[in-house]
Amino acid sequence: MGWAIAVHGGAGDIPLSLPPEKRLPREAGLRRCLDVGIAALKAHNHPLDVVELVVRELENHPHFNAGKGSVLTTSGTVEMEACIMDGKTMKCGAVSGVSTVVNAISLARLVMDKTPHIYLAFDGAEAFARE
Numbered sequence: 001m002g003w004a005i006a007v008h009g010g011a012g013d014i015p016l017s018l019p020p021e022k023r024l025p026r027e028a029g030l031r032r033c034l035d036v037g038i039a040a041l042k043a044h045n046h047p048l049d050v051v052e053l054v055v056r057e058l059e060n061h062p063h064f065n066a067g068k069g070s071v072l073t074t075s076g077t078v079e080m081e082a083c084i085m086d087g088k089t090m091k092c093g094a095v096s097g098v099s100t101v102v103n104a105i106s107l108a109r110l111v112m113d114k115t116p117h118i119y120l121a122f123d124g125a126e127a128f129a130r131e
Helices: 020-042 047-059 104-114 122-130
Strands: 080-085 092-098 119-121
Touching: 020 047, 047 080, 047 104, 080 104, 092 104, 092 122, 104 122, 119 122
Parallel strands: 092 119
Antiparallel strands: 080 092
């Protein structure tokens, strides 16, 4: 059985009418995410590890509405969310309302792997992150 990988940079698209100084970094970011994912899959990394790795790349890129590039709330704060699921075991983990965590996807993975919970939010997610 083979594999496939697809990534997207969030809601909306990257229109060709977007000025090159805004469009090209986004396209390069998506290409980087694909390249990282493809390399990890070719290295036979566990698919769930690849998902987390690729989403971390998106979260670390300032041009996407995740992690470093998060859009601020009307109060001027960051409230990130992330979820991850293992299709084979149906285990999942999710967090929301996270403001101090660098990579919300990795916290969601820890919720899935290290707790009896599926979802942690706001103060509970932040407390778990500090642990």
